[in-house]
Amino acid sequence: MPSAVSSHTSTAPTASTAERLSRWVNRHRMWVFAAPAMAFVTVLIVFPLVWTLYLSVTDSAGSVSRAKNFVGAENYTSVLTDTERFWPAVGRTAYFTIGALVLELIFGMLIALLLWKPFKGEKWVRIAVILPLVATPVAIGMMWRLIFDPNIGFANYLLSQIGLGPYPWLASETMALPTLIFVDVWQWTPMVVLILLAGLTSLPEEPHEAAKVDGASGWKQFWWVTLPMLMPTAIAAVLLRAIDALKTFDILYATKGKGGGSFHEVETLNVYAYGLSFDYFDYGTASTVLILFFIIIMLIVALLTTRRKVAS
Amino acid sequence: MTHPFSRRTAAVALAAGLVLAGAAGCSSGSGGGEGSTTLRVTLANHVWTDEIKAAIPDFEASSGLTIELTQLGEDQLSAQYNTKLNAGTDEIDVMMYRPLQEGKLFAGNGWLADLGDRVESNAEWDWSDFQPGPVEATTVDGTITGVPIITEREVLYYRTDLLAEVGLSVPTTMEELEAAAKAIHEAHPEIAGFVARTNVSAAVTQFSSFLYSYGGDWVDSSGKASVDTPEAIAAYEMYSGLLHDYGPENLSTDMSWPDAMAVFTQGNAAFYTEADSLYKNATDTTESKVYDKVGFAPLPAGPAGSKPYNIPSWALGVNAASENADNAWKFIEWATSKEMSMTIQQEGVPSARTSVWDDPEGIATYPADLAEAIAVSAENGVGHDRPVVVRVAEAREIVGMPIVVGITGGDVAAEAAKAQTSFESFLESDA
Structure with a gap:
């Protein structure tokens, strides 16, 4: 072996160093090709997570560059025993997520079944259905805030035409969250429709035909043939929507x-x-809440993915 | 080796890519070194900002600097400072901030540069011309951290036509206010007798004047929480009671000033207590349906007299990490000069300069009754409109609870007792 030619002494790599580099890359290609992705994951996922974890065991407040003390599990005990803000927030998160998810699945399935078989004007209906999906969430929030205004909003005007209302909607302590579930359902049902529709279109025809020949009614076909075959797709939709709904902001x-x-x-x-x-x-407490939230999401994802494996 | 070139290129590209990614991660983005001619100014959405923006080309021409202006809503501005200054950015030079909301916190974080020497450096600009109250609010632990630009006091906005219709004179006491609100609401059930901010946090500043006028304050003379005193409870009951009994129908507890102002300017309310610095919204001929029927009066007196807040709502500071502090100060000196202060005040934004108020020109453009109300308020004013603490946002939510509970018809005294306990423990932990 000739003595090593250090690459930093020459401005351009010589043929032999380039050769060697290329051999090295070839030998370690598994790592080299994965490197950008690994760097990405480290910088954008692992670092924030570790940093949040670190902040959650400190009393960091005011500015993250201020001196902070290690407080151990103190933040965790105070958050987990906080029945004023934390647990009610957990309850609302669950209520919002489950409420929105159930309605989106029901409506999503109904609309997907309607759009499954070709009909006249199908294209336009599909466009209309996905419209809410492409609008900006903040703009949607502002729009519904106006629609649901108790005094000048369109919702109460509409209901007053059929002799109902007025309702306080978002202005009411008890009605606000259900109203927002409605908005979420309005916005995200189209996504469920798209996913389920993709699943439906890929289903084989034969089982349906066999069921028809055997004299199964439409409902029985759906319940015993379509739905079981669609299950993996439906769980994928649930997974995607559940994570999104949990994080709604x-x-x-x-x-x-x-x-x-x-x-x-x-x-x-x-x-x-x-x-x-x-x-x-209050970065210490905020980080604690986020870590706990992260754990909750991971648990739900784990649960749903095992369900999905079982289903498929 | 069939494709040595492509393989080598790939390797080099990869390596270069990794190095670049690393460099991007480490770079602090220090674009403007000492005395850069580009000055980065961050301002909040406000009439004041609109006026400054219009005049910036003049400043650029005379100073040779280029201004890079970022303009944001209040909450976005706060979030922007939080994220950027936490990262120690030098990408902000001049910052518009709220001394009473964030001043203590920002100063404690070391985000605001010490302006002590600079304010004394120019006799013509004249630091002593600034009102003592606002100056006190921008001074944290003896260090001058900002120059106050906008001041405000709470005044009573009212509808002259409705008041005349029920044959009452302008209320000068809280009882008269309540009686007048009641009379108008009874004569016009579709019109609210009274409107004001209802959100737990937003309402606190407007409620503060009620609290002082009833003889209360957030803390007593020894610094202990005092939000459940008989005075405080009476004030809570008056503010929330006016809204509960005579407020708009289907009243939400989400109203900040734009919502409350909209109710008033759409002609749906007779009385409205709000900051004087927002009066242009009510007298604007295009935006306000009642522009020609608006009257202004000092805040009606409670048992302790009429004691509205008189505070600096906004100030200009210099980011402590800025590498362009000299030019940043040049901008502040220009934006807060006597001339600019006069021009902006004439456009309806109350200044913090004594000379501008002393000059008849300074209030020539104001409605006469408003100018009078401001003068009265400036005299009796209290220098804070929220608890003077570091974690202001949290404190506001605590002391604001009795307001929203009262608005929704709950037990104010019980809620005040709860707020007292929370506020006591909050004050202990607020360092």
Whole structure:
């Protein structure tokens, strides 16, 4: 072996160093090709996570560059015993997510079944259905805030035409969250429709035909043939929507503002964590809430993916 | 080796890519070194900002500097400072901030440069011309951290036509206000007798004047929480009671000033207590349906007299990490000069300069009754409109709870007692 030619002494790599580099790359190609992705994951996922974890065991407040003390599990015990803000926020997050998810699945399935078989004007109906999906969430929040205004809003005007109302909608402590579930359903059902429709179109014809020949009714065909075959797709839709719904922030903040309203009536975990860091400047507690939230999401994802494996 | 070139290129590209990615991660983006001619100014959405923006080309021409202006809403501005200054950015030179909301916190974080020497450096610009109250609010632990630009006091906005219709004179006490609100609401059930901010946090500043006028304050003379005193409870009951009994129908507890102002300017309310610095919204001939029927009066007196807040709502500071502090100060000196202050005040934004108020020109453009109300308020004014603490946002939510509970018809005294306990423990932890 000739003595090593150090590459930094020459401005351009010589043929032999280039050769050697290329051999090295070839030998380690598994790592080299994965490197950008690994760097990406480290910088954008692992670092924030580790940093958040670190902040969650400190009393960091005011500014992250201020001196902070290690407080161990203190933040965790105080958050987990907090029945004023934390647990109600967990409850609201679950309520919002489950409420929105169930309705989106039901409506999504109905619309997908309607669009499954070709009909006249199908193209236009499909476009109309996905419209809410392409609008900006904050703009949607502002729009529904106007529609649901108790005094000048369109919703109450419409209901007054058939002798109902007026309802306080977002202005009411108890009605605000259900109203926002409605908005979420309005916006995200189209996505469920798209996913389920893709699943439906890929289903084989034969089982349906066999069921028809055997004299199964439409409902029985759906329940015993279509639905089981569609299950993996449906669970994928649930997974995607559940994660999104858990993390919903924009429509909540755009309609009710800081702290989810004066009584924290729509304060979910995400809104709470945002308030802790951006209004209260309490990074220690905010990080604790986020870590706990992260754990909750991971548990749900794990649960759903095992369900999905079983289903498929 | 069939494609040595492509393989080598790939390797080099990869390596270069990794190095670049690393460099991008480490770079602090220090674009403007000492005395850069590009000055980065961050301002909030406000009439004041609109006026400054219009005059910036003049400043650029005379100073030779280029201004890079970022303009944001209040909350976005706060979030922007939080994220950028936490990262130690030098990409902000001049920053518009709220001394009473964020001043203590920002100063404690070391985000605001000490302007002590600079304010004394120019006798013509004259630091002593600034009102003592606002100056006190921008001074944290003896360090001058900002120059106050906008001041405000709470005044009573009212509808002259409705008041005349029920044959009452302008209310000078809280009882008269309540009686007049009641009379008008009874004569016109579709019109609210009274409107004001209802959001737990936003309402606190407008409620503060009620609190002072009833003889209360957030803390007593020894610094202990005092939001459940009989005075405080009476004030909570008056503010929230006016809204509960005579406020708009289907009243939400989400209203900040734009919402409350909209109710008033759409002609749906008779009385409205709000900051004087927002009066242009009510007298604007295109935006306000009642522009020719708006009257202004000092805040009606409670048992302790009429004691509205008189505070600096906004100030200009210099980012402590800025590498362009000299030019940043040049901008502040220009934006807060006697001439600019006069021009902007004439456009309806109350200044913090004594000379501007002393000059009849300074209030020539104001409605006469408003100018009078401001003068009265400036005299009796209290220098803070929210608890004077570091974690202001949290404190506001605590002391604001009795307001929203009262608005929704709940037990104010019980809620005040709860707020007192929370506020006591909050004050202990607020360092």
